[in-house]
Amino acid sequence: MAASSSSSSSIKPIFTTRSKSSNSSKSSLLSFLHNTNPKPISLKFSSHNSNYTTPPSFTIRNSLQTALETSELPVSKFQDDLNLQAVTPKPTILVSEKLGEAGLAILRSFGNVECLYDLSPEALCEKISQCDALIVRSGTKVTRSVFEAANGKLKVVGRAGVGIDNVDLQAATEFGCLVVNAPIANTVAAAEHGIALLASMARNVSQADASIKADLVKCMPRTATDRKWLRSKYVGVSLVGKTLAVMGFGKVGSEVARRAKGLGMNVIAHDPYAPADKARAVGVELVSFDQALATADFISLHMPLNPTTSKIFNDETFAKMKKGVRIVNVARGGVIDEEALVRALDSGVVAQAALDVFTEEPPAKDSKLVQHENVTVTPHLGASTKEAQEGVAIEIAEAVVGALRGELSATAINAPMVPSEVLSELAPYVVLAKKLGRLAVQLVSGGSGIKSVKLIYRSARDPDDLDTRILRAMITKGIIEPISASFINLVNADFTAKQKGLRISEERVVADSSPEFPIDSIQVQLSNVDSKFAAAVSENGEISIEGKVKFGIPHLTRVGSFGVDASLEGNLILCRQVDQPGMIGKVGNILGEHNVNVNFMSVGRTFRRNHGIMAIGVDEEPNQDSLKEIGKVPAIEEFVFLKL
Numbered sequence: 001m002a003a004s005s006s007s008s009s010s011i012k013p014i015f016t017t018r019s020k021s022s023n024s025s026k027s028s029l030l031s032f033l034h035n036t037n038p039k040p041i042s043l044k045f046s047s048h049n050s051n052y053t054t055p056p057s058f059t060i061r062n063s064l065q066t067a068l069e070t071s072e073l074p075v076s077k078f079q080d081d082l083n084l085q086a087v088t089p090k091p092t093i094l095v096s097e098k099l100g101e102a103g104l105a106i107l108r109s110f111g112n113v114e115c116l117y118d119l120s121p122e123a124l125c126e127k128i129s130q131c132d133a134l135i136v137r138s139g140t141k142v143t144r145s146v147f148e149a150a151n152g153k154l155k156v157v158g159r160a161g162v163g164i165d166n167v168d169l170q171a172a173t174e175f176g177c178l179v180v181n182a183p184i185a186n187t188v189a190a191a192e193h194g195i196a197l198l199a200s201m202a203r204n205v206s207q208a209d210a211s212i213k214a215d216l217v218k219c220m221p222r223t224a225t226d227r228k229w230l231r232s233k234y235v236g237v238s239l240v241g242k243t244l245a246v247m248g249f250g251k252v253g254s255e256v257a258r259r260a261k262g263l264g265m266n267v268i269a270h271d272p273y274a275p276a277d278k279a280r281a282v283g284v285e286l287v288s289f290d291q292a293l294a295t296a297d298f299i300s301l302h303m304p305l306n307p308t309t310s311k312i313f314n315d316e317t318f319a320k321m322k323k324g325v326r327i328v329n330v331a332r333g334g335v336i337d338e339e340a341l342v343r344a345l346d347s348g349v350v351a352q353a354a355l356d357v358f359t360e361e362p363p364a365k366d367s368k369l370v371q372h373e374n375v376t377v378t379p380h381l382g383a384s385t386k387e388a389q390e391g392v393a394i395e396i397a398e399a400v401v402g403a404l405r406g407e408l409s410a411t412a413i414n415a416p417m418v419p420s421e422v423l424s425e426l427a428p429y430v431v432l433a434k435k436l437g438r439l440a441v442q443l444v445s446g447g448s449g450i451k452s453v454k455l456i457y458r459s460a461r462d463p464d465d466l467d468t469r470i471l472r473a474m475i476t477k478g479i480i481e482p483i484s485a486s487f488i489n490l491v492n493a494d495f496t497a498k499q500k501g502l503r504i505s506e507e508r509v510v511a512d513s514s515p516e517f518p519i520d521s522i523q524v525q526l527s528n529v530d531s532k533f534a535a536a537v538s539e540n541g542e543i544s545i546e547g548k549v550k551f552g553i554p555h556l557t558r559v560g561s562f563g564v565d566a567s568l569e570g571n572l573i574l575c576r577q578v579d580q581p582g583m584i585g586k587v588g589n590i591l592g593e594h595n596v597n598v599n600f601m602s603v604g605r606t607f608r609r610n611h612g613i614m615a616i617g618v619d620e621e622p623n624q625d626s627l628k629e630i631g632k633v634p635a636i637e638e639f640v641f642l643k644l
């Protein structure tokens with residue numbers, strides 16, 4: 001057995017989507033859960049040390065409880081355990097901007113839908129504390145104040161479109177609120193609008209149209225021969241044979257590229273993250289940023305707005321462009337320094353611009369950019385086709401309903417996207433992970449602050465084939481929730497751990513077991529803490545416990561240096577005793593006398609007649625008297641009662 005490892009020294013960012021995500025996995029994700037009208041019940045936990053109640057928003061379905069008590073843990077039954085969201089019988093969904101009817105119908109079949117357009121920021125904050133979900137387009141700013149005002153009620157924000165720059169993702173994550181978007185359905189609409197702007201800009205369509213109409217009004221009483229018919233003023237430029245630089249070769253950018261090739265343009269693209277073979281397949285050469293600027297006759301912008309791309313087109317970068325370049329922007333206004341663009345237009349460096357998006361929408365009435373005669377503008381119409389709006393509405397409605405059911409969304413922005421097949425396979429390990437976390441924290445003696453947690457996964461799988469993000473989140477949940485009021489879910493697990501100064505590292509150890517099972521064992525180690533059960537401390541001085549899944553049931557298989565085999569169900573008593581005959585009977589009798597049913601016992605020992613530990617599974621919580629009596633048995637050196 002080789003002990004190789006790939007280790008991440010600290011918490012990894014969770015803002016990732018997996019390339020394995022696919023529509024098929026999405027549709028199966030959406031289809032596998034149909035727990036209609038689940039009746040929520042509250043779970044209460046208490047330990048001998050402290051009483052803790054789950055935060056008010058945490059509810060769990062009856063069906064899950066049953067599932068957790070059975071050996072079979074189908075994915076649909078353990079969704080709540082992932083705790084993406086609490087489920088309420090009939091969630092309230094606020095739609096703050098116009099959404100297609102087909103999407104509204106899906107939402108109405110699931111919850112109470114309120115369509116309140118044009119809410120002021122204050123009115124939105126006032127309303128939001130009554131809403132489980134909020135659906136927006138680009139016009140609603142979902143700020144930190146909105147999440148604060150939600151007071152924990154808001155579970156999901158659905159962005160009916162692609163760009164999520166109007167949602168404060170950091171705040172959403174901190175508040176454990178899932179953000180999902182609809183990244184597919186408006187791609188073609190945006191690409192078509194880009195092409196429409198490209199062609200109309202090159203041929204001065206909007207300027208010529210406006211001049212004729214203005215003249216018609218002005219010249220009403222005059223003769224036809226007096227009227228302006230500015231054929232020479234609006235001579236345009238041809239597209240064929242010209243070089244178009246597509247900046248951002250994602251979904252929209254690649255569709256624009258395809259269409260521009262059809263118009264006979266020479267298309268190049270700049271995108272630091274686009275795979276070269278994807279570009280090659282469309283017949284597009286990927287070039288550097290500067291090369292794109294220096295070569296292009298036309299530049300079309302299709303990157304997201306983020307701190308890296310904000311005002312990426314500025315005085316300095318305009319200066320690198322070919323004189324007389326023409327720019328189209330259907331991405332986001334903020335990627336351009338608009339004042340610099342006015343200067344570039346005035347100096348003739350930029351001959352024309354066609355803009356669908358602006359830093360401020362709608363732009364100020366006195367905007368020099370909008371008033372510029374060489375600028376064509378549209379009011380953020382990229383996604384506004386009937387087809388796209390219906391598609392986006394359905395896409396976002398399905399994502400939001402799925403999230404409210406507790407599913408892992410295929411379009412989650414601030415949570416790991418885990419394909420359904422991976423989820424299904426990891427189901428029992430998710431339960432194991434949470435129980436190990438919960439168990440480990442109960443072994444810490446009061447006052448020791450946990451700072452460092454190490455998770456060791458033994459697996460015969462290649463590290464790339466093992467997605468441990470859910471497991472890490474669930475162990476974190478198990479550790480943090482019992483000792484704080486925090487509600488932990490997949491969205492905020494890493495963030496909350498960081499906030500609490502908890503350093504979580506992961507290690508994978510190659511096991512020589514069968515790769516048929518994703519994981520052989522999970523070990524949780526807490527370092528630099530004192531334990532209330534000294535036997536749980538390994539030779540290395542850490543609290544260390546290990547668990548495995550056996551026949552679908554999570555088992556505790558090691559405590560400190562002692563091997564045990566206890567199924568992690570109900571409650572557990574761990575005793576360290578001098579290894580001698582009769583111990584099982586003595587403890588069993590005490591529990592029996594107090595009407596506590598023992599469902600299993602497992603004994604582990606260092607070596608014969610030395611020290612041993614007993615793991616005793618009990619259905620009921622023993623009262624203080626019975627625990628005291630156990631403590632008085634002379635051979636028992638220490639014991640601890642643990643709630644799983």
Ligand SMILES: NC(=O)C1=CN([C@@H]2O[C@H](COP(=O)(O)OP(=O)(O)OC[C@H]3O[C@@H](n4cnc5c(N)ncnc54)[C@H](O)[C@@H]3O)[C@@H](O)[C@H]2O)C=CC1
Pocket residue numbers: 161162163164183186187190247248249250251252253270271272273274302303304305308309330331332356357380381382383384
């Ligand atoms: N005007 C409108 O109504 C619409 C606007 N959009 C906007 O269009 C943009 C693109 O949307 P999609 O293609 O769907 O997104 P996408 O995520 O599929 O593509 C964006 C591409 O930009 C690339 N990128 C990131 N940083 C870059 C950088 N610094 N330089 C160059 N490329 C960079 C990414 O690698 C990615 O390939 C977004 O800003 C979106 O909000 C999308 C739909 C409608």
Ligand SMILES: O=C(O)C(=O)COP(=O)(O)O
Pocket residue numbers: 137138139160161162163164186380381382383384
């Ligand atoms: O999807 C996007 O990124 C868009 O910009 C579309 O915005 P809208 O939904 O039309 O306000």
